Amino acid sequence: MSLLLTFSYISPVFAAKKLKTILEYRHDVTGDGIPEKITVYGIPLKDNKDYYQEVWAEVEGKGIRKIKINCEGGFEPKLEFADLNHDGVDDILYSSAKGGSGGLYNFTLHTVKGGTLSEIPLPEPLPIESSFQNNFKAVMTIPGIQNPIQLDLSDRKADYIRLGLYQNNGMLNEPAELIIDPIAFFKIVKIKGKEEYGIKSYRQVSGAYHADGIGTVEVLFYYKNGQWITVDVQWKTPR
Numbered sequence: 001m002s003l004l005l006t007f008s009y010i011s012p013v014f015a016a017k018k019l020k021t022i023l024e025y026r027h028d029v030t031g032d033g034i035p036e037k038i039t040v041y042g043i044p045l046k047d048n049k050d051y052y053q054e055v056w057a058e059v060e061g062k063g064i065r066k067i068k069i070n071c072e073g074g075f076e077p078k079l080e081f082a083d084l085n086h087d088g089v090d091d092i093l094y095s096s097a098k099g100g101s102g103g104l105y106n107f108t109l110h111t112v113k114g115g116t117l118s119e120i121p122l123p124e125p126l127p128i129e130s131s132f133q134n135n136f137k138a139v140m141t142i143p144g145i146q147n148p149i150q151l152d153l154s155d156r157k158a159d160y161i162r163l164g165l166y167q168n169n170g171m172l173n174e175p176a177e178l179i180i181d182p183i184a185f186f187k188i189v190k191i192k193g194k195e196e197y198g199i200k201s202y203r204q205v206s207g208a209y210h211a212d213g214i215g216t217v218e219v220l221f222y223y224k225n226g227q228w229i230t231v232d233v234q235w236k237t238p239r
Contacts, residue, residue, distance in 0.1 A: 144233030
């Protein structure tokens, strides 16, 4: 008589990581009319349970193989669904907060139409030019806005003089630009006058330091013929 022993090997590295089911959704993302089960998994950071160092989503449904979507880690991972590429099937927008004072988020956009995974690149930020001017002023040129944005920053002059950006007489000590963040956030929005959806990006503009917020550049994009088209550009200042 022979004895057969079977052992299961589990990597010590993986075993040390605590896998967590973060969210579960039911949504048709393949286009077959039947909602798929979409589960978001994550591995929390050992020293900060609210931060996920690894995140991925798995799509399961009738007639398709399990689809895994790798995502960037972060705080508060979530999925949103909308037909952003206008092919008749809702796409999957993933987001997670990076943390810190910048208010920045990770985003990825995917389609799994027909059970095939494909990433849709998100819009690139507009090339914004800016500079501080003498007499506590600044100017910005934003594509999509006809005239340069003229900014009066005289209410901050005491701070700017203290920091050495300006002299007491309002003259710049040296040429300097505003702080223009990368795209911090994307929001799914319905396009005015259409039944279709687009996506709006938000970018913070600051003065001498990041907490010195001046305003936000909001850009509405629409996906057409495989690329993002700029529909509207707005400069918004705090009320």
